[in-house]
Amino acid sequence: MMIKTRQIVWPLAALVAALASTAVSAAPRPELTEPHLDILPRTQAETARVAKVTAAPTDFTAAEPFEARPAGAATVRARNDSNAFSQPSANISFERELQFKVGNGLFRKLWVSSPSSTLGSDGLGPIYNARSCQRCHLKDGRGHPPNGPKDEAVSMFLRISVPVAPDTELSEIETYLQGLGDDTPRTRPDPVYGGQMQDFGVAGHPAEYRFDVTYAEIEVPLSDGEVASLRAPTYRAADLGYGPLADGAMLSPRVAPHMLGLGLLEAIPVSDILASADPDDADGDGISGKAQIVWSDEYGQPMLGRFGWKAGAPTVKHQSAAAFAGDIGISSPLFAAPAGDCTQAQSDCLAGPHGDGDDRITEIDAEGLDLVTFYSRNLAVPARRDESDPEVLRGKEQFFAAGCAACHTPKFVTHRLADQPEQSFQLIGPHTDLLLHDMGEGLADNRPEGRANGREWRTAPLWGIGMTETVSGHNYLLHDGRARSLLEAILWHGGEAQAARDTVVDMPKPDRDALIRYLESL
Template structure:
């Protein structure tokens, strides 16, 4: 074969592989039934749907706002992957948001800010002023690893401007990036008993782990599984929370509009129905996210096998557990009774003062975060064209994410800093293989 033709074939093959990598979070589970396929594709359409202002002839997709952050779910979860925070100080948030609350009693739901609620909605439909704008100034700090290598980390400093409904006096704020959405059906099916058992296990190195117990309006306690502070008990609730908070779309779980008492134009705006998201649409979104397939880890190499051993030896797996098992109560039969590898325990851990947002959420304290699942983490750069990690996108690569770990993860972080450069790269290779 002529050299030119061979090079052309290799280039085409690389492009096909790159395209497959970019779509790796968009595939359904194999062997779906006909009914499951229908719901999956209905949910995928809703995931990418740009919602519109009511009233509209398209009564199925109107009701945006009156206050909102983005027009579509996929805006904060592009290709079902991670959002990002702006790198430039003049760039507005696109796939990130700002949570708000006031200090309240321990163990309770966040107390909404009287003028702005639980989330700053930067956009408003015509006639309704958006609540304000958020910009980020990055503050840099340096540190050294044990072998003398010097690194620079960055920390976000918020600038909140053009507030339309008065000052944010006394508000607790928390910058959040849209997380990846794969494997949520399996996480939904982890039983309460499994969560309690993991929390009760004795662990070395000062690692603990707690469940977040959520007391609903009916007085019942439920365990949190979803959200960066495990503040949602199941996938359906998480979706309804996001639809209201991010898009201003009401549902049976959140029938009221996202308007505060003083926001008169917001309260007077027309709605897209009561509720705006139908039960069938909520079901379709739930099934779609539940049936998304987790892409397999890449083939192991000597370096990634060594990195996996280091992952265990350093203590990373105490929180980022390599194996969980789903229970019998699952959103689809394919998801029940499965062993899977999320690299998470879904528990709350004190991550130290450096990562603290000081914003409690039920029993999650201001330094607590749910262990982020690591599956698919090595594909983020190909899918989302960035390599930002952690809850607010401050880490610009996986090494920075590790170095921000404190609190219960402080011992594992120190062990990482003491590794040789070769061992650090092997551990990072392992993470990139997931």
């Protein structure tokens, strides 16, 4: 069969040249470099090998070499229990595994409010969404939306922002993006509620809101007489604790994603990611992936965004520190505000108890943040299951024929790294291009974030998706958990993915079932 592959239209050299020629100020524009990685350059022979092993398959009668190990040498045996996502990289050394376990302890640690006798664990809040990282990323897997008003296992919140007035002074990153010709509407955190809404508060501090969601069922007819049912959500910030939302406030729900393979995603060469970007759809295939570019507080420069539902974080450390600040109200060397997401309008929150200023300086110190980052980088990807099964192979063929691989890029090879042996030069199968794509009105949150407009989302990695229920006890998928199955998640695809979605709707039921089996094997 004929498989269409994406044209490479935006290599790194072209991007750098474009940035260098953009004159929004007298200062030269910085390149999208990778200061978080200690890179050993590839040889010409290695580059040729990489191109060969990452090429699209043409034979679907057998599994490809190494396909069973989606994280390369870091792949672990697939377990059949809820700890399947909590294993360290298979190629980790004994000494570094100890670091992983200490980081796991910090990831699971319950933070308490200040003042407290447990000086290493105080500083919670004053307002927060969870008391630990693990409370959102349950068993290092996905969170889920509420199943009822007293569901205590919810790991979901609302991001919030407001439009920027035309005469508002632009930030450094906004000026940078404007220089690239980016016209995505700019936003700011809500003047009262900040960048995300917290549904808990320590004693004496009210929560900001109560998360409220209702669903309406939508029937979708499929081929061969099959009918699927989707649930369309309506979200509301109820019982507001600090007054009304600002005019024009935009809310966007977020469910915690699983934590698999983050260090490997971080180690994919930026040039390989940008090679698939085609923001103007120059090749006319209907797919116009766009790179997210964000400001790195860690390195003080623009970087490629890789993590989060809209790729708003450039590194695992940045993502971890932002979650400590926004979700738990814990300060760190990267985000040192002791009151987390509290705003100037929340004076009692700013004046509330906090745990910094002792020997740690911030509530989690540099060593602790590094350990959590190391743990997050090394949460291992389980081995594929049934990758040689004939039905799985048939589903793989349908995956490519439907065009799913145009965004869910199956394979990359990571950088050679001097100090990260677990992630160094691994052939990986994350099934993502880490780019932003228009997913249509059905999934739109109508809230811009960086270069992502209100209809754009980062392509979610698919590795481990077939083990969601094993780890998390549910199959709630997408950014807000609305999809209750893989099929429902596919049927919500629109925009650039509309053609692929319609192909799945129209294909014979046996082929559609085989496609789902392939996804379950990832």
